[in-house]
Amino acid sequence: MHKDIRGDDADSTESRGSRRKRQTREKLLQAAMELMAERGMDGVAINEITERADVGFGTFYNHFPSKEAIYAALIKQVFEDFADHIDARKQGMTDPAEILAFSIQMTLHKATTDVLWGKFLVRESMTPEALTRGLGQRLVRDVLTGVQQERFTSDDPVTSFIALSGTVIAGVMAQQMTLDANSPVHHLSSFIGGSLEGLPQRISKTALMSLGISPEQADAISSSVEDQL
């Protein structure tokens, strides 16, 4: 599940010492992510991280110089490694609308299969770190490319980007709420009239429409991307 945190499998020639060191680092990262996804960086103390990871307080400093440093490592994993993963998988796609739909659907799927990742994403999505790195930065790049190529007809790309980001994050939150049978989102969907099935595709369609893609095209692109996930 938390492949992004644990990294690649260790080389089989890795020494016992370095394997233990790596495992401890991973435990610290996992503990910090759990705590910070709930309370943010400022709400978490280093001793809480070491307690949750079941390691001594001093051990923390063998791996990270500060709380800010472990937070930065988490941001890198959540926002950059996943964005790299998307970039690697989308090879061959050239249409900015298709690339955006693909990125959005992958993000929504990831947030469903890795709930902690999704929580962290929602919590940190509107921070300076997120806007200037990883997923946020790629989103800006893809929106700009589409506007420059006149694939997107939006005459206000700043607001389009704000709307697109907000739509994706709200989609991730709704997607997560659907996992909880008691969530008011079910009440909401039955009240509005409509299911919550297939949200990744539906969110990507709506996001494309906000950039000026026609409903028919947005629908076709989002369906074809779904098949490639």
Added chain:
Amino acid sequence: MHKDIRGDDADSTESRGSRRKRQTREKLLQAAMELMAERGMDGVAINEITERADVGFGTFYNHFPSKEAIYAALIKQVFEDFADHIDARKQGMTDPAEILAFSIQMTLHKATTDVLWGKFLVRESMTPEALTRGLGQRLVRDVLTGVQQERFTSDDPVTSFIALSGTVIAGVMAQQMTLDANSPVHHLSSFIGGSLEGLPQRISKTALMSLGISPEQADAISSSVEDQL
């Protein structure tokens, strides 16, 4: 500034005792809002609220039976009283698109003039409380009315509602970030190319478009609403 918290001016015949009691209640609410806007209900202890409000710990219980109760009172103020205020001001409007544009622009303006209110709104916007009460509930109502009257052409009102909510909240966050000269949002807007002026109108235009209103109409409605604020 915090008129919603302090309530109406006291009746001049109010006794000294009841005035003091009311003032203490307001201080507790203000302190709880400041703390909970930063850390959420779970991250705040009652003694922190009483310390911030500069009253004794036991005094809290003369006003609220629990932390949940003061949180509920805040939710009522932020989400319900403001929604009532919008409802009162929009009298005479019948077009669901105009009503939505008006509500969105009022929300964005409120979040700029009362930063704490906006922070609390962002933090709590996707909670069960917000979705089923006050602003969220009115938003659902207005979207549904427009869909039923076929004013909005969206064939997926659930996703439209998610996108609309996300757009408004991201707009509030962007609007708040513009108040900070060092915010990366300025970097972002110059990178994308475009100013951050007049966001309330631009966000309401984009939100209407996500419901299937044409760009031209969405623009005209959002401009005319701006003049009525």
